[in-house]
Amino acid sequence: PEYVVFNGAVGALTEQKPLRANVGETVRIFFGVGGPNLTSSFHVIGEIFDRVYDQASLTSAPLTDVQTTLVPPGGATVVEFKLEVPGNYILVDHALSRLQRGLAGYLIVEGDENPEILNGTIQPGSGH
Template sequence: MEVAEGVRYQAWTFGGTVPGPVLHVREGDRITFVMKNRSDEEVTITDPAKGGSPFMNQVAENPYQKNSSAIMPMPHSMDFHAGTVAKDDKWRTIGPGETIKFDWIANYAGTYIYHCGTPSVLMHTAMGQHGVVVVSPKDGYPTDYEVDREYVIAQSEYYLTKGAGDLYTYDFEAASNNNPSHVVFNGHQTILHDQPLKANAGERVRFHFSNNGPSGTSSFHVIGGIFDRVWLEGHPFNEMRGMQTVLVGASGSATLDMIVPEEGKYILIDHEFVDAEKGATGTLKAGPRKN
C-alpha cells in the first residue's frame, strides 16, 4: 500500500487499510469481536454489504492507498484500549489460519486506539495494525445538538527505508530511536490535502482525534481556529475550553469541537514541527456561511 507519493510497503493490516476500520459504539454496549488471522493467504476483499459498515463502503469508493493483496504469514492479536478485561485470553496471539472470538463491554465513553499486541508491539503497530474505537457517551456531549460535521483523525508514524525493488521496508533502528520517516494523518502523507475535510463558515465541526503512535506525541492544532470545547480522551467529564493546541501522547486522544469562523482553508497540523514536516498536516476547506 502507498503511504506517500512513490512510497509503498508491505503493510500488516486489520481489514486491508491503515488505519483499520473505525468502530463506533455507545457507552454500555456489549461488543462481540471475531478475528481470523489471514496473513497466510492472498485475501480478496469482497464488495461491502448493502447497509453494512460505512467505513468499508468509504474504502471501496475511495481506494486512495492503492492497496493490493500480499502474503506474509505472521502471528497477530488484538488489544482494544476501550475494553476493560483480563487480557490473558482475549488479547492473546493467534497464528495464521486461527480465529479468536470474545466479548467486551464499552464501560467508558471516549475515543480509543486498538492495535496488535503481539511482540514486537512497536513493529506490529508501526507496520499498520492500529485503528480507532469511538465510544459515544450514553448521555451525549452538551454540544451534540449543535454539531454539523464529525470526523475521525488518526495520527501515526511509519519507520521506512528503501528496500529491494520498489518497496520500502521497516527500519528497526529508526523505530528504536523514535525517528519516523513519515508522520501522517489517516494513513497517508497527503490524503487530507488531496481530499480535504469539508465544512461551512459558522458550523461546529467535531474531531475525534487519536494519536495512534506507536511512539510519538502530538500537539494537535488548527491554524486559524480555536477549539471551543475539548474533552480529553473523549470523556464528557474531562472538559476544557478555548484551547489553541491539545497535547496528546502516544495512544491518547481527544474529542474537539471547533466553530469555523469564516470561509477559507484551515490547516490541521501537529505543532511539533518536526512531525509536521514529515507529513502530519491536513486541510479543512470551509465554504460560505449557510442560513
C-alpha cells in the same frame, strides 16, 4: 520515523480527501494517536477549540477556549469549534518539523465572509 501522517497516508487529508465544512457549522474532530512513540500537540491553524474533551472523555466536562491539545501515544481527544469565517484551515501537530514528514491536513471552509471577525482576502492555495 521517516513519515508521520494523518489517516494512514501522506496526503490523506490534503490531496486525497480534505475535510470540508461551511461557515456557521460546528466541527467535531475525533483525533487519536496510534503511536507507538510520538506525542502530538494537535492544533488547527486559524482556530481556537471551543471545547476539548481530554482523553476523549465525552462524559467529563470539556476544557474551553484551547489553542493546542496534547495527545499521548495510544491516546485520543475530541475537539469542537464553530466556523465563523471561510478559509483553508490547516491541521497540524505543533511540533511543526513533522509537516515535512507528511503530517498536515486541510479543513476547507466555504461561506460568507464576516469582516467583523476577519477582514482579508483568501488567496487560492493558502490559509486565511
